[in-house]
Amino acid sequence: MRLCLKHNIRFSLFKKALWLGSVLLFSLLSVNTWAYAQQTPPDMPVYVVQPGDTAWSIAQRFSISVDDLVTANGLDDASRLDVGQELVIPGLFGVQGYLQTIEMPWGETIRSLSRKYALPLETFIRLNRLTSPAELYAGANVILPVREQQPLTGRRVTLRAGDSPLEVAGTLGISSWELAFRGDAVSPVLLLPQDVLLVPGESDGPGALLPAVAALDGDTSVVQGQTLRLHIQANERIQANGALLGFPLTFFADTSTSGLVALQGIPALQTPGLYPVRLEIKEPDGTTYRFEQSIAVLDGEYAYDPPIIVAPELMDPAITAPEDQQLYDATAPVTPQRYWQGQFVPPVDAAYVDCWPSRYGNRRSYNNSGYVYFHTGLDFCGQVGHPIYAVADGVVVFAGETVVRGNMSIIDHGWGVYSVYAHQSEIDIQEGEVVTAGQLIGKVGATGRVTGPHLHLEVWVNGVQVDPWQWLTNTYP
Ligand SMILES: [Zn+2]
Structure with a gap:
């Protein structure tokens, strides 16, 4: 251990000496270069200090030591960085330009992005400290060096399994050897299927997908x-x-x-x-x-509702399981036609739109169970007899009595989207009926597994209960 530590100290001293040496050499060779270097990117990549950055966080981000960052930039005081200040990042050999963070787009892979930014794959992986391609999920932060004329324009094509490089080159109007060159391969026979090549052309869609x-x-x-x-x-x-x-x-x-x-x-x-x-x-x-x-x-960071006590028979799996299955079956078919248009409309009168006894997603415990349940819908305040409106155009697929959800109606909005209304005192629609957004479909009640009158609204999307509030405040698709 002691030896290792000594070795590390020596090594870092050696690195420091190297840096100091290069800085000295740099100043000796060109007295006026620094002012010039402020305008043109230096050999090392440049990072522009962002709000909230510290020397430590920047060093962490690029896997270097604070000492190296300080030395490379001749900083007097590492604790005083200005937003917008340009810092060179040492140790990233082969990387030049301004280091920028982008959101990983859909349709890209490590390979296709490295092609777009003309960055060797290995450098890309090192720069982003990647250990697995899965880390480049859509929306992930990706660090890329951006130079003038970058990202490169051109068309990226993916080689399909079974494609002959000669044919592909032929359709692009280039030789198979040029194709190989563009794929970093020494010979056309070494081009791999699924690889992404940068070829002449205008369009540049998602780099890892075919041009269709x-x-x-x-x-x-x-x-x-x-x-x-x-x-x-x-x-x-x-x-x-x-x-x-x-x-x-x-x-x-x-x-x-x-x-x-x-x-x-x-x-x-x-x-x-x-x-x-x-x-x-x-x-x-x-x-x-x-x-x-x-x-x-x-994580939705959903709240925990106080424990709920209901009649034991309402928790009996012999009753709840078939009813859950009934709801699941009713909302499973995917109608190819889309009936709804724009944002969903409130299912209750304006006075109750923002009144929720319980929100969607809340973790729940029934009759002293653990918090293994969640609230599958959004509850709106209301008294027995208050009107309930259809949230969107659709076709009624269920209207009837159930044990847990009381009187319930289900409307199919097409594309696998459904709305469910539970605990009603009255149902004013019938199965097969076509309804329009805002149409009166029933009355608020306290039927089924409830502690008082309210409307329980569910929205199902492709077999899953989602937060109805999202559909009442956003426009889909
Ligand atoms: Zn509810």
């Missing part, structure tokens, strides 16, 4: 209980499907954005973390390929 996909975008993080939105803009008539958290993603043609859209609810009890979104894209000629990128599911 002009854009892939969506939410870059989701909170437990929220709805994830994914959007594909295609140059050709493609088909897309996918999977997330075991739920199949269905993409629908969306006239408002002239693209393909998929929506998926994230379960309220989903453990926060990174999860892969798997996409499969089929081109008109039948070529199918897959793309995978992770997304971060964040």
Whole structure:
């Protein structure tokens, strides 16, 4: 241990000496260079100090020591950094330009981004301290050196399995040897399938996808209980499907954005973390390929409701399980037509829109159980007989009595989206009826597993109960 420590001290002294040496040499060789260097980027990458940065946090970020940062920049006082101050970052050999942090876009991989920024893969991985490609989830912070004329313009193409480099080069109007050169390969036969090449051309869609996909975008993080939105803009008539958290993603043609859209609810009890979104894209000629990128599911930080005591039979699995299954079955079909338009409208009168006895996602304990339950909807205040309105256009798929949820109605809004209204005193609609947003559909009540009259509203998205408030305050898709 002692030897190691000594060695490290010696090594860091040696590094310091090297730095001092280079600084000295630098000053000796060019007396007037520093003023010039302030205008043109130096050989080392430059980081611009951001609000909240400290010498320590910057050193941490680039895996260097504070001493090295201080020495390289000739800082008198490491505790005094100004926002906007430019610092060179030592030790990142082969990296030049301004180091910027971008949000990892959808449709990119380590490979495709490193191509875009003309950065060797290994340097990219080192600069971002990556240990696994999954860390580059959509929305992750990525550090990239940006120089003049960068990101590079041009078209990035992905080699498909079975593509011959000669054919690909032919369609691009370049030789197969130039194609190899653009793929950092010494010979065309060494080009790998799924690799991303930068070739001449105008468009630059998502770098890791085939040119049929002009854009892939969506939410870059989701909170437990929220709805994830994914959007594909295609140059050709493609088909897309996918999977997330075991739920199949269905993409629908969306006239408002002239693209393909998929929506998926994230379960309220989903453990926060990174999860892969798997996409499969089929081109008109039948070529199918897959793309995978992770997304971060964040903690909803939901509140804990006080313990709730109800009649024991209302907690009996013999009653609750079939009823849960009934609700699940009723909201499972995915109607290809979208009935709803724009934001959902409030299901209660204006006076009660902001009055919630219990919010969605709250962790719950019934009859002294652990907090293993969560509140599957949003409760609105109301007295028996107060009106309930449909939140959006749709078709009634259930209207009737249940034990736990009392009198309940369910409306299908299409695309796997449903709204559920529970504990009603009165139901004014029938199965199969077409309803419009804001239509009176029933009355508030206290039927089923309740402690008093209120409206329990649920919104289901592709088999998952999500936060209804999100749908009442945002426009989907
Ligand atoms: Zn409720």
